[in-house]
Amino acid sequence: MSEGPVMNHVVERPLPVPDAATEPYWAAARAHRLVMPRCLECDHFHFYPRTLCPQCGSARLEWSACTGNGEVYSFTVVHRAPSPAFAPDVPYVVATVALDEGPHLMTNLVNCAPATVAIGLPVRVVFRRASDEITLPMFEPRSEDA
Numbered sequence: 654m655s656e657g658p659v660m661n662h663v664v665e666r667p668l669p670v671p672d673a674a675t676e677p678y679w680a681a682a683r684a685h686r687l688v689m690p691r692c693l694e695c696d697h698f699h700f701y702p703r704t705l706c707p708q709c710g711s712a713r714l715e716w717s718a719c720t721g722n723g724e725v726y727s728f729t730v731v732h733r734a735p736s737p738a739f740a741p742d743v744p745y746v747v748a749t750v751a752l753d754e755g756p757h758l759m760t761n762l763v764n765c766a767p768a769t770v771a772i773g774l775p776v777r778v779v780f781r782r783a784s785d786e787i788t789l790p791m792f793e794p795r796s797e798d799a
């Protein structure tokens with residue numbers, strides 16, 4: 654009698670799957686660089702990646718380096734893991750970070766106690782390797798003069 658598939662009790666985290674549109678972002682992250690699409694016509698940065706500039710409609714876009722600095726635009730503290738894969742991390746902070754260049758991205762705040770996070774907190778990017786392919790840009794507090 655078959656006993657079915659062996660259950661693996663180490664739960665793998667879901668990770669992003671790069672595609673043609675997003676591979677430059679992930680390649681840069683593997684090299685510990687944060688890049689965003691920037692319009693060569695109007696200099697506007699945007700994120701998520703699009704085929705046309707949302708500011709002026711130009712298709713002349715280029716992946717450009719960001720400073721990695723920004724501030725907390727909004728955040729929440731997760732106390733109940735959405736799946737067993739995240740259980741070891743609770744409580745953790747999910748935040749929307751407003752980059753100095755303008756785009757907002759959803760990310761995690763790390764290297765800080767959740768109770769110390771506030772809207773407007775200055776942050777800087779850090780990189781966490783999750784697999785051979787995926788390194789995740791996350792953010793940590795920075796001093797105002799950093």
Ligand SMILES: [Zn+2]
Pocket residue numbers: 692693694695696697706707708709710711
């Ligand atoms: Zn533009």
